[in-house]
Amino acid sequence: MDTNHTPPVSLGAKAGKETVRRHNLSLVLRAVRDEGEATRAGIASRVGLTRAAVSSLVEQLIGSGFLSESGKTFSGQAGRPGTVLKMARTGPAGIGVEINIDYVSVCVVDLSGTDRVRLTEHIDNRGAPPAEVLARGARIAARTLESAAEQDLAPVGAELALPGLVSAGTVRQAPNLGWNRVPAEEHFARALARLRPGAGPLPVSSENEANLAALAELWFGGLGSPRTFLYLTGEIGVGGALVIDGELLRGAHGFAGEIGHVVVDPDGPLCRCGARGCLEQYAGQSALLRAAGMDPDAGVPGVTELARRARGGDATALEAVGRAGRMLGRVVSGAVNLFDPDAVVLGGIYRTLMPWLSPSVDRELTARVVSGLWPAGSGRLRASSSAGDAARGAAALVVRAVLADPSAYVSRA
Amino acid sequence: MDTNHTPPVSLGAKAGKETVRRHNLSLVLRAVRDEGEATRAGIASRVGLTRAAVSSLVEQLIGSGFLSESGKTFSGQAGRPGTVLKMARTGPAGIGVEINIDYVSVCVVDLSGTDRVRLTEHIDNRGAPPAEVLARGARIAARTLESAAEQDLAPVGAELALPGLVSAGTVRQAPNLGWNRVPAEEHFARALARLRPGAGPLPVSSENEANLAALAELWFGGLGSPRTFLYLTGEIGVGGALVIDGELLRGAHGFAGEIGHVVVDPDGPLCRCGARGCLEQYAGQSALLRAAGMDPDAGVPGVTELARRARGGDATALEAVGRAGRMLGRVVSGAVNLFDPDAVVLGGIYRTLMPWLSPSVDRELTARVVSGLWPAGSGRLRASSSAGDAARGAAALVVRAVLADPSAYVSRA
Numbered sequence: 042m043d044t045n046h047t048p049p050v051s052l053g054a055k056a057g058k059e060t061v062r063r064h065n066l067s068l069v070l071r072a073v074r075d076e077g078e079a080t081r082a083g084i085a086s087r088v089g090l091t092r093a094a095v096s097s098l099v100e101q102l103i104g105s106g107f108l109s110e111s112g113k114t115f116s117g118q119a120g121r122p123g124t125v126l127k128m129a130r131t132g133p134a135g136i137g138v139e140i141n142i143d144y145v146s147v148c149v150v151d152l153s154g155t156d157r158v159r160l161t162e163h164i165d166n167r168g169a170p171p172a173e174v175l176a177r178g179a180r181i182a183a184r185t186l187e188s189a190a191e192q193d194l195a196p197v198g199a200e201l202a203l204p205g206l207v208s209a210g211t212v213r214q215a216p217n218l219g220w221n222r223v224p225a226e227e228h229f230a231r232a233l234a235r236l237r238p239g240a241g242p243l244p245v246s247s248e249n250e251a252n253l254a255a256l257a258e259l260w261f262g263g264l265g266s267p268r269t270f271l272y273l274t275g276e277i278g279v280g281g282a283l284v285i286d287g288e289l290l291r292g293a294h295g296f297a298g299e300i301g302h303v304v305v306d307p308d309g310p311l312c313r314c315g316a317r318g319c320l321e322q323y324a325g326q327s328a329l330l331r332a333a334g335m336d337p338d339a340g341v342p343g344v345t346e347l348a349r350r351a352r353g354g355d356a357t358a359l360e361a362v363g364r365a366g367r368m369l370g371r372v373v374s375g376a377v378n379l380f381d382p383d384a385v386v387l388g389g390i391y392r393t394l395m396p397w398l399s400p401s402v403d404r405e406l407t408a409r410v411v412s413g414l415w416p417a418g419s420g421r422l423r424a425s426s427s428a429g430d431a432a433r434g435a436a437a438l439v440v441r442a443v444l445a446d447p448s449a450y451v452s453r454a
Numbered sequence: 455m456d457t458n459h460t461p462p463v464s465l466g467a468k469a470g471k472e473t474v475r476r477h478n479l480s481l482v483l484r485a486v487r488d489e490g491e492a493t494r495a496g497i498a499s500r501v502g503l504t505r506a507a508v509s510s511l512v513e514q515l516i517g518s519g520f521l522s523e524s525g526k527t528f529s530g531q532a533g534r535p536g537t538v539l540k541m542a543r544t545g546p547a548g549i550g551v552e553i554n555i556d557y558v559s560v561c562v563v564d565l566s567g568t569d570r571v572r573l574t575e576h577i578d579n580r581g582a583p584p585a586e587v588l589a590r591g592a593r594i595a596a597r598t599l600e601s602a603a604e605q606d607l608a609p610v611g612a613e614l615a616l617p618g619l620v621s622a623g624t625v626r627q628a629p630n631l632g633w634n635r636v637p638a639e640e641h642f643a644r645a646l647a648r649l650r651p652g653a654g655p656l657p658v659s660s661e662n663e664a665n666l667a668a669l670a671e672l673w674f675g676g677l678g679s680p681r682t683f684l685y686l687t688g689e690i691g692v693g694g695a696l697v698i699d700g701e702l703l704r705g706a707h708g709f710a711g712e713i714g715h716v717v718v719d720p721d722g723p724l725c726r727c728g729a730r731g732c733l734e735q736y737a738g739q740s741a742l743l744r745a746a747g748m749d750p751d752a753g754v755p756g757v758t759e760l761a762r763r764a765r766g767g768d769a770t771a772l773e774a775v776g777r778a779g780r781m782l783g784r785v786v787s788g789a790v791n792l793f794d795p796d797a798v799v800l801g802g803i804y805r806t807l808m809p810w811l812s813p814s815v816d817r818e819l820t821a822r823v824v825s826g827l828w829p830a831g832s833g834r835l836r837a838s839s840s841a842g843d844a845a846r847g848a849a850a851l852v853v854r855a856v857l858a859d860p861s862a863y864v865s866r867a
């Protein structure tokens with residue numbers, strides 16, 4: 042990815058040396074990211090380069106706006122005190138744009154992974170033509186970019202988080218939006234370019250929203266987060282993702298994780314995907330609200346009301362959530378038998394409903410996972426962290442590309 | 455792994471140079487394995503080492519019995535003709551020991567991956583104490599080792615293929631054998647040592663049998679074999695394995711792939727695992743035979759008879775196989791939605807029943823996999839290759855360890 046702000050260096054003939062320097066720039070930058078604050082001497086000892094080599098790399102990273110000096114000094118070991126370095130709070134950043142069924146959420150994440158700007162609009166995206174929905178997303182992104190610019194943050198790429206099967210820039214299918222073969226990146230990029238006539242084009246890529254939410258959980262879920270887990274997110278649809286030893290499982294065609302369309306009852310209600318009795322028809326937001334005798338289109342406020350009723354002991358609400366939990370538990374136990382994860386993480390509306398949902402999910406897991414591998418009260422069923430969501434995961438994915446190869450974003454000057 | 459035949463070299467102080475040489479020995483050996491036949495010059499150009507370096511490595515590999523000269527010469531390029539090298543048909547090998555519910559199958563595979571000795575006994579292993587079953591396996595293995603010795607093959611390690619949850623040398627649970635926490639490697643190794651008082655101990659390791667059958671499919675399934683696939687094997691139980699981009703998915707605890715215990719009907723028949731309505735209760739060998747009105751314990755001859763009846767158009771047989779196919783299809787479609795494989799491969803008794811089983815499995819997949827990702831007649835549902843089975847996969851796993859580090863098996867002489 043490159044932008045008008047930060048054209049990539051051309052490697053030319055000295056590729057051998059340049060390759061090593063590119064690698065080492067990334068190494069140093071990631072060392073500071075991992076430490077939070079670091080001195081040149083500390084980095085040298087951590088990454089195994091000489092102090093002189095690290096100093097040269099650090100100068101380039103400061104000059105290009107990746108690192109800043111905090112003003113503090115630190116004298117830990119022998120030798121003169123070192124100036125403390127940290128990730129720049131300005132300059133290169135990532136923007137994530139989650140276009141979901143009943144909201145759009147955009148966020149800008151800086152190089153340290155901190156969420157710096159967030160703009161969310163609750164808006165029903167069903168019914169409108171795909172190009173219009175993506176233009177709406179671009180308008181919200183453009184406003185977010187204005188806020189970012191005021192903080193001197195310059196995203197180098199945008200990542201779209203989309204509720205469907207995403208491959209090669211195109212949404213193959215997003216049943217709940219009614220999208221089929223929508224060239225999402227192209228629509229979005231064109232609309233955004235029209236809104237920012239002076240600016241150069243921002244590279245756009247895209248990914249399934251549950252996959253990005255799972256990555257956000259992996260990266261920002263805090264210490265002790267599992268590295269191998271099944272992630273489910275309850276929205277109007279039910280999204281899923283599998284993270285194996287810190288890596289997202291994409292599958293042979295990029296479509297892995299579609300747990301919302303695992304069958305619960307082959308003779309069950311017709312699903313938007315065309316099959317019958319999918320999990321989504323039992324544990325999706327609309328199905329849950331309907332089962333509780335509420336308006337299935339009541340959205341997030343409806344889920345909040347459902348949680349309020351459950352907390353108050355309303356029998357209909359408790360039965361609706363308990364039933365959804367049983368169906369979730371059946372499907373999740375199958376997935377656990379297949380994948381043997383460390384943990385199952387529930388996000389989206391399931392976070393809100395966790396106190397009433399998790400007992401029945403856990404009960405099914407204990408009954409159905411083979412060989413007592415899911416003992417009661419294992420604590421391996423957990424709510425997602427509040428830090429993780431698809432928009433942040435998307436923005437962080439852009440930032441990780443920068444950290445993996447800062448040279449590609451370094452100005453030549 | 456080491457044996458009395460081939461003690462590993464000690465690395466000592468010159469670890470740097472030795473490490474490079476170890477790596478290069480493996481590189482050269484695997485180049486010959488991949489090519490089948492190769493000259494020193496051909497290897498040098500393939501692996502990017504000098505002709506002199508390759509010659510030195512080849513001499514060591516010949517001297518240690520890994521490579522042999524075929525007698526043929528080959529003059530492809532400029533320069534004098536080169537002697538053709540191939541993998542030795544004698545010397546280091548692997549032995550795989552599959553202890554399944556109603557049979558034990560042992561095979562020895564040579565360095566080229568060829569199945570050289572096979573001994574299978576159809577015998578019911580249910581009911582006997584685990585130590586006795588493993589001693590039985592050791593007796594069959596000892597006989598196989600005698601045959602191997604007559605062919606001058608000397609297995610350097612044994613791999614057990616076991617129908618249950620295997621971790622750290624222990625079978626945590628094998629429901630159809632009634633095993634719980636059985637130290638299988640220890641029992642087997644002790645029994646084998648007693649049978650071969652003169653010989654040094656043979657290192658023993660172990661793995662789930664469906665995992666090893668899937669690896670055999672990956673390695674020996676022939677050109678065009680999928681690299682990302684779901685493997686199911688129908689036996690008395692239903693085993694499963696997931697291969698992702700050529701690597702076995704083991705899961706967080708080594709227990710991934712237990713598709714036989716994914717729930718079909720939460721109120722279905724009680725399974726040996728303790729849960730209700732597992733796939734095994736609908737598509738396992740006994741369930742299938744029972745549904746066809748046959749003796750559920752009729753074993754492989756029973757399955758052959760079932761296939762004969764189905765071929766003859768027997769309505770009860772066809773309905774039994776069709777129903778098992780529908781249940782398989784439901785569970786497999788869920789797994790495909792989760793994991794997005796290139797192919798689904800059916801082994802074990804499903805190979806025999808494929809003509810009557812696959813239409814109903816395929817129909818469920820087409821109906822239930824999201825977004826038309828499993829179009830009718832895709833050809834992505836296939837029978838396993840006849841070349842692949844758990845015993846051969848087990849033996850080949852030992853051989854791969856040799857190929858990965860031949861130095862560890864090279865005699866010092």
